[in-house]
Amino acid sequence: MDSANDIREFLTSRRARLTPEQAGLPNFGGRRRVPGLRREEVALLAGMSVEYYVRFERGNAKGISEVVLEGVSRALQLDDAERSHLYDLVRAANEGIHPQRRRGSTKTQDIRPGLQQLIDSMHDVPVFVQNGRLDILATNQLGHAVFSELYVQPRRPANFGRFLFLDPRADVFYRDWDDAAYQTVALLRSEAGRSSHDRILSDLIGELSTRSDRFRTLWASHDVREHRTGVKLLTHPIVGDLDLAFEAMNLSSDRGLQLIAYSATPGSTTADALKLLASWAATDNTESRTTAPTDASPS
Structure with missing residues (x-):
């Protein structure tokens, strides 16, 4: 990943989405050669020179x-995820200038027995632990x-x-595949900034x-997000539609x-489906729930 190029493309994409009116600037008309705001x-x-x-x-x-970064963030109306991403890109670019300051590459992680014990004790709640690459490292x-x-x-x-993007089952499993794809790419783009x-x-x-052409198109948008809370709309092959809120x-x-935990509204069809699924899972001879990342060696 090229941090300098990522800075250029990220700032260009954020600048292109803002009109002068949105930025509170007068628009004197005339043809603009670029979409959105001009560099000046x-x-x-x-509050900085055009050359800078x-x-x-x-x-x-x-x-x-930091003063410059805050000024640019304010000018481009960056949200919290975008602002953090810009800071990460600048840090990564300066680590490239000073290689001795680089953080070590993210290694494959082992799940502590105590953490696995905790999520195993959450019998009525679907739970898993993931890393920034969106690998599922453990689940109940x-x-x-x-x-x-x-x-x-x-x-x-499992990732x-x-x-x-690579398994045809995903188009059925995610009832809003486009939204799931957008969110997934935005999360990976954020992680790429943190772990260049x-x-x-x-x-x-x-x-x-x-x-995947679809991944490549979304990746080029340079959108980022933070993973906090939301709703997953799934279609499970055994119990059908699930509307799951997550934290x-x-x-x-x-x-x-x-740690990602899911829940359903009490008394809803999703809550009933989860009970049925829990009963099925208790009697099904599934593979081990803790997945070791055997396909990649530690970097």
Whole structure:
């Protein structure tokens, strides 16, 4: 992953989506050669010289201060996820200038027995633990049952990106595939900014870009997001439609990992379906629920 190029494309894409009217600038009409704001307009809004902003947008992040980053974030009306992503890109670019400052590449993670014990005790709630690459590293029995389609293919760890873009089952499993695809790519793009030297992540992005036109198109949009809360609309092959609310929690004792817990409205058809699925899972001889990442060596 090329941090300087990512800075250029990210800032260009954010600039292109804003009109002068949206930015609070007068529009004197006439033909604009580029969509959205001009560079000089961003510089004006950010309180910096045009030359300095142009240098930054071209990917030169050397000496960029927090004041400048805040000014650019404000000018481009970046949300929290986009602002964090810009900071990550600048950090990664400066690590490239100073290789001794680079963070180590993200290694494959082992799940602590205590963490597995915790999620196993949550019998009525589908739960799994994932890393920033969207690998499922551990799950409880009900979580494994809900996302059983991801485990049909033998490759481990099961990965949401590979499933969505490379497995035809995903088009049926996700009732709103387009939204799931957008969210998944945005999460991977955010992780790429945080972990620009992660070889396993880079290989995953390369694989998906090569094998999926849909992934490649979404990746080029440079959209990012944070994984916090939302609703998953699924169609399970055994119990049918599921409307599952989720909460994503960062694990402070396991850096880079998130615990994702799902729930259904009490008395709803989804709640009844989860009970049926839990009964099925309890009697089904499924594979081991904790998945070791055997397809990739630690970087």
